[in-house]
Amino acid sequence: MVKVPYVNLKEQHRLLRREILSAVDKSMKNCDFVLGSEVGKLEERFAKYCGTKYAVALNSGTDALFFALKACGVGAGDEVITSPNSFLATATATVALGAVPVFADVRSDMNIDPDQVRAKITSRTKAVIPVHLTGKAADMDPILEIARKHKLAVIEDAAQAIGTEYKGKRAGSFGHANAFSLHPLKTLNACGDGGILTTNDEKIASLIKQLRNIGLKDRIHSDVWGYNSRLDSLQAAFVNAKLPKVNSWISQRRKNAAFYAKNLSDVVICPCEETYERQAYHLFVIQADRRDELAEYLLKNGIETKIHYPIPIHLQKCAENLGYKLGDFPEVEKQSKMILSLPIHQYLTQKQLELVVKSIRKFYS
Numbered sequence: 488m489v490k491v492p493y494v495n496l497k498e499q500h501r502l503l504r505r506e507i508l509s510a511v512d513k514s515m516k517n518c519d520f521v522l523g524s525e526v527g528k529l530e531e532r533f534a535k536y537c538g539t540k541y542a543v544a545l546n547s548g549t550d551a552l553f554f555a556l557k558a559c560g561v562g563a564g565d566e567v568i569t570s571p572n573s574f575l576a577t578a579t580a581t582v583a584l585g586a587v588p589v590f591a592d593v594r595s596d597m598n599i600d601p602d603q604v605r606a607k608i609t610s611r612t613k614a615v616i617p618v619h620l621t622g623k624a625a626d627m628d629p630i631l632e633i634a635r636k637h638k639l640a641v642i643e644d645a646a647q648a649i650g651t652e653y654k655g656k657r658a659g660s661f662g663h664a665n666a667f668s669l670h671p672l673k674t675l676n677a678c679g680d681g682g683i684l685t686t687n688d689e690k691i692a693s694l695i696k697q698l699r700n701i702g703l704k705d706r707i708h709s710d711v712w713g714y715n716s717r718l719d720s721l722q723a724a725f726v727n728a729k730l731p732k733v734n735s736w737i738s739q740r741r742k743n744a745a746f747y748a749k750n751l752s753d754v755v756i757c758p759c760e761e762t763y764e765r766q767a768y769h770l771f772v773i774q775a776d777r778r779d780e781l782a783e784y785l786l787k788n789g790i791e792t793k794i795h796y797p798i799p800i801h802l803q804k805c806a807e808n809l810g811y812k813l814g815d816f817p818e819v820e821k822q823s824k825m826i827l828s829l830p831i832h833q834y835l836t837q838k839q840l841e842l843v844v845k846s847i848r849k850f851y852s
């Protein structure tokens with residue numbers, strides 16, 4: 488029997504039932520199902536939340552990465568530097584443009600190492616995608632400095648980083664164009680697929696608004712070939728209902744994280760937090776010896792865990808054409824064997840947190 492579920496969307500929607508149903512009701516009355524008024528409202532509020540001038544709602548986080556790269560001029564043959572310990576989508580978006588993902592190893596905090604980025608720059612490098620993995624900010628200052636010096640676009644993969652802060656600013660406000668996912672499993676989620684892109688560049692925002700709607704500038708004219716990556720009004724309405732809760736969710740996740748760190752740091756490696764950042768704890772990833780055995784033991788005791796991600800992207804079959812091999816990224820590869828994501832969601836009870844701690848301590852005793 489599951490005692491500690493890894494996610495608890497049922498509880499989220501039980502608590503938000505009234506808001507969700509009223510969003511459905513309003514949508515059925517308005518009938519502006521695609522790119523309707525709720526989408527505009529979400530864009531305005533999301534930009535304000537992140538501290539950017541613009542936000543553009545899209546079909547998915549993957550699309551947000553794709554359009555961010557495209558709007559920054561990345562195309563066939565260009566190189567894009569990123570880390571290989573992310574969700575596949577980070578690299579997929581690059582490949583979809585005919586560009587080449589170039590991987591760089593990470594630091595012990597699981598985020599891209601600026602020195603490794605510098606070492607991977609060639610004359611064909613066009614952009615760098617720092618991933619704020621788990622909701623911990625990548626070290627943006629040196630990355631932005633390298634990018635400025637080499638005239639590279641910076642695209643934050645902030646899919647896991649709604650509410651993450653770095654030196655007083657929110658994730659999604661550092662790069663030229665930045666990607667968030669609204670997938671049901673993210674901290675701020677739609678009830679289906681969705682994504683959103685943030686930028687301070689008016690030209691990028693208006694270009695992507697065109698591209699997401701088949702390239703149309705108005706009802707009739709188009710001067711670019713576009714795509715269909717429009718967000719449904721209903722999904723935007725769901726996210727609008729959830730956005731006012733996100734800060735309290737993050738606070739709860741931070742409390743859960745503090746409890747784990749306090750009670751587990753002597754038996755497993757827990758995430759670290761620098762004084763200049765505020766982690767949003769989309770994930771709480773420990774690094775543990777005998778990880779697979781531990782996960783199995785926890786499951787037997789009713790505790791669900793996950794691994795983000797068991798196979799680094801450079802070792803995926805789809806990446807064979809890129810020519811990487813085992814041993815290319817020692818830090819990522821070492822971490823991939825030790826990482827385990829514990830339940831961290833905002834609906835965990837004190838009893839559940841204690842059970843997780845007790846079970847992990849018992850496993851190692």
Ligand SMILES: *Cc1c(COP(=O)(O)O)cnc(C)c1O
Nearest residue numbers: 547548549574576646668669670
């Ligand atoms: C979820 C995620 C994405 C992709 O978002 P989708 O909305 O599923 O397309 C990209 N990058 C990272 C790091 C993610 O966690």
